[in-house]
Amino acid sequence: MGNLMSYSGIVTKVRAMQAKLLTESEFEDIAGLHSVPEVIEYLKGKPAYAEYISQLDESLYHRGDVEKVLYQSLYNDYTRIFQFSGIKQKKFLKEYWKRYEVDLINYCLRIVFNHYDVPFDLEYKKRFFDRYSDISIDRLVTSRNIEELVENLKNTEYYEPLKRLKDSGAATLFDYDLALDIYYFTTLWRKVKRILTDREREIFQRDFGTKVDLLNIQWIYRAKKYYHMLAPDIYSMTIPYHYRLKVERFKAMVEAPTVEEFGHKLADTYYARRYQIEGELTLEQKYKEILKKIYMVDRRRNPYSIASVNTYLFLKEEEINKLTTALECIRYGLSKGETLGYLGGVIQ
Numbered sequence: 001m002g003n004l005m006s007y008s009g010i011v012t013k014v015r016a017m018q019a020k021l022l023t024e025s026e027f028e029d030i031a032g033l034h035s036v037p038e039v040i041e042y043l044k045g046k047p048a049y050a051e052y053i054s055q056l057d058e059s060l061y062h063r064g065d066v067e068k069v070l071y072q073s074l075y076n077d078y079t080r081i082f083q084f085s086g087i088k089q090k091k092f093l094k095e096y097w098k099r100y101e102v103d104l105i106n107y108c109l110r111i112v113f114n115h116y117d118v119p120f121d122l123e124y125k126k127r128f129f130d131r132y133s134d135i136s137i138d139r140l141v142t143s144r145n146i147e148e149l150v151e152n153l154k155n156t157e158y159y160e161p162l163k164r165l166k167d168s169g170a171a172t173l174f175d176y177d178l179a180l181d182i183y184y185f186t187t188l189w190r191k192v193k194r195i196l197t198d199r200e201r202e203i204f205q206r207d208f209g210t211k212v213d214l215l216n217i218q219w220i221y222r223a224k225k226y227y228h229m230l231a232p233d234i235y236s237m238t239i240p241y242h243y244r245l246k247v248e249r250f251k252a253m254v255e256a257p258t259v260e261e262f263g264h265k266l267a268d269t270y271y272a273r274r275y276q277i278e279g280e281l282t283l284e285q286k287y288k289e290i291l292k293k294i295y296m297v298d299r300r301r302n303p304y305s306i307a308s309v310n311t312y313l314f315l316k317e318e319e320i321n322k323l324t325t326a327l328e329c330i331r332y333g334l335s336k337g338e339t340l341g342y343l344g345g346v347i348q
Contacts, residue, residue, distance in 0.1 A: 007304040009084040014312045017077055020048040021319055030326050031339040039327060040066060049073055066327060068124045070320045075100075075128040077316055081309055082132075091195045092306060095188060096313065097132045102180050104129070105158060108140050112149050113173040146176075158183070178237050185212055185239045200306045203298050207310055209243025210294055214287040216245065217266065220253050221283055224262055231255045244270040285344035288318060 022030075026046070033039050040056065043049040043066075052069040082093050104125065111120060120141035129137050134156045143149035150166045153159045161183045165171040189208055193201050216238045223229040223237065234254045242250060249269050256262040271277050275290050295311040322343050329339040 003304045006086050006088070007308060010081060010089065011303060011308050013080055013084045014308050017048075017080065018312055018315065020046070021315060022046065022048075022323075027322060027326070027343060028336075028340065030323070031329070031343065032336040033330060036066065036327055036331060039323075039330060064121075067324055068121075070323055072124055074316055074320055075125070078313065079128070079131075081312070085309075088195060089306070089309065092192060093309070094132065095191050095195070096309075098184060098188065101129075101133055101135055101158070102184050104135065104137075104140075105153070105162075105180060106177055108143060108149055109146070109173060109176050112143055112146055113176075157187075182237075182239055185215075185241065189241065196306060199302070203302055203305060203307050204310070205243070207291070207294060207298060207307075209241070211291060212239050212241050213243050213245035213271065214290060215239065216250065217253070217269075217271070218283050218287060221259070221262060221266075224256070225259050246270075282344070288344065292318070 030039055030042060033042060040053055044053045049069065052072045053066075056065060056069060078093070078097070082090060085093060104122070107122075108120065110116070120143075122137045122141060126137045129135055135153065135158075139152040140149065143152050146166060150159065150162045153162060158180070161179050162176065165175055165179055189205075192204060192208075196204055219238055220234055223234045229237075231254050238250075238254070246269075249265065252265040252268070253262050256265050266272050266277065269277075271290065275286070275293075277283075277286050277290075291314065295307070295314050298305075298307040299311040301307075325342050326339055329342055334342070
């Protein structure tokens, strides 16, 4: 009864928001459009985005500005869930928000590393970060180089891990990205397990653990196929956490001498046996497909739990990723079939 009472408002709100997610047929419609303005006009008729799209000036009808609208929709959904949450759920959501902080820092790193001759355009995020984050966007946008960017993160939890890299004097953009990812994943589980009940901790561990295992598999594969990295370097770029990917299987993949041998070792893992991980879909598409199945099963079995929040935010984030991909495909003039190929599996 306790969980029913504490989650009844959240579940009602989440169900209403999920009804607004795009369907498979709607993504097929979008894939058949021929320009970004056509996508914008289409989204004006969709309840999840109409409010934000309608405020967009026609002179700003291009991909970058549409992405800002999409993320405003995500952040507003997060806010609605937060407003209906109790103390325990709000603690969880504050930890969850850190994934958006990492995305923000990664964006800023690319601006200063690549010396982009464009201003930081983060105003659309500001009211959300002012409310939920210790990161000051007002300070970040003044950063002209990596030294200033790191100093502008002072008094946040990201300062120390990034300062160590800065002080080394030899860190690349890849090093900073990797440090942020590893920091995020290794600290999230440590913090969240103190917040959740035993049953919810088990649910979160399954979702989080599966995500980490599959990310490690992707990173090992890419390190071997595209960068020809040696085992010691690959170990340094993986998340030091294992769920169903047993340590001996993990080591066998890292130390496989070739991509082909990596594939043989992958075939011996739980994920390959359980989800037929090899096939037409890319590892990234399979990663999303597997996570979706796990999230949906957890929510179905435990509707009045943190699974309702975790699953909805995953679905919404993946919808935005798919829309962003579709916009890019349309901008480059790809056919409907090619665009659908890049979109991969259906999210809803």
